Amino acid sequence: MAKIAYFIGNWKMNHGISEARSYFERFLPEISKVDLSRKVVGIAPPFTSLAFARKLTEGSPVKLCAQNACFAEKGAYTGEVSPLMLKELGVEYVILGHSERRHIFGETNELIKKRVKGVYQAGLTPILCVGETLEERRLGNTFLVVSEQLKQGLSELEKVEEGRLIIAYEPVWAIGTGVNATPEQAEEVHSFLRDLLASMYGKELAQAIPILYGGSVTPENIADLIKEPNVDGVLVGGASLDPEKFLKIVSVAI
Ligand code: 13P
Numbered sequence: 113m114a115k116i117a118y119f120i121g122n123w124k125m126n127h128g129i130s131e132a133r134s135y136f137e138r139f140l141p142e143i144s145k146v147d148l149s150r151k152v153v154g155i156a157p158p159f160t161s162l163a164f165a166r167k168l169t170e171g172s173p174v175k176l177c178a179q180n181a182c183f184a185e186k187g188a189y190t191g192e193v194s195p196l197m198l199k200e201l202g203v204e205y206v207i208l209g210h211s212e213r214r215h216i217f218g219e220t221n222e223l224i225k226k227r228v229k230g231v232y233q234a235g236l237t238p239i240l241c242v243g244e245t246l247e248e249r250r251l252g253n254t255f256l257v258v259s260e261q262l263k264q265g266l267s268e269l270e271k272v273e274e275g276r277l278i279i280a281y282e283p284v285w286a287i288g289t290g291v292n293a294t295p296e297q298a299e300e301v302h303s304f305l306r307d308l309l310a311s312m313y314g315k316e317l318a319q320a321i322p323i324l325y326g327g328s329v330t331p332e333n334i335a336d337l338i339k340e341p342n343v344d345g346v347l348v349g350g351a352s353l354d355p356e357k358f359l360k361i362v363s364v365a366i
Pocket of ligand 1: 122210282286287288289290326327328329347349350351
């Protein structure tokens with residue numbers, strides 16, 4: 113079966129509305145020239161740019177993504193954003209458990225699994241991020257860490273339907289460092305995650321759950337990474353902030 117590849121740009125805390133406007137002015141005319149018959153392209157702007165990004169991208173192939181979401185639909189959760197509010201804006205995918213949420217803001221597997229459930233129940237597709245630190249890798253604990261994050265992150269989901277879940281492997285040591293995992297390192301963890309998903313949901317469904325790689329993806333390394341059989345796409349930080357660089361990444365042959 114021909115592979116569908118995902119290219120999600122995570123802007124993190126960058127590009128407010130005026131920068132978002134100039135970004136999309138450059139990005140949208142070009143993306144319409146790329147053959148997207150087997151590709152999904154998404155951008156996760158900061159919350160304050162989401163509504164504006166929706167207006168600009170309406171009618172384009174670009175899917176709108178959010179960088180986090182609350183587990184609850186509404187209520188007394190100061191500083192949080194409801195998945196239903198995101199849905200109302202036209203968001204389709206929500207990044208959850210990103211390493212910056214885990215390591216800078218102290219989000220735990222306990223909290224992340226609730227967010228995954230809330231987002232899933234709202235009808236949005238969670239992109240659950242997992243990944244080990246350099247220390248954990250050096251200690252030989254990579255598989256232990258990512259399997260715990262995966263199993264716990266998904267533990268509140270009663271069922272998973274095809275097309276309703278994405279996993280992203282983002283080794284912490286590769287994020288924003290310029291040191292990407294080698295294609296072999298990425299494939300090793302992705303195939304481990306695939307087997308784990310197969311043990312949870314069966315082989316067929318596991319095969320249909322996209323597993324994306326994230327961490328210093330660039331126009332230079334995308335071709336080698338995307339060739340790996342279990343790398344179904346990429347989650348791009350720094351390089352997605354530049355429309356030309358992100359276009360080059362999206363344009364890779366698959
Ligand atoms: P970089 O591409 O800047 O390393 O960031 C990766 C990432 O965290 C995407 O979510």
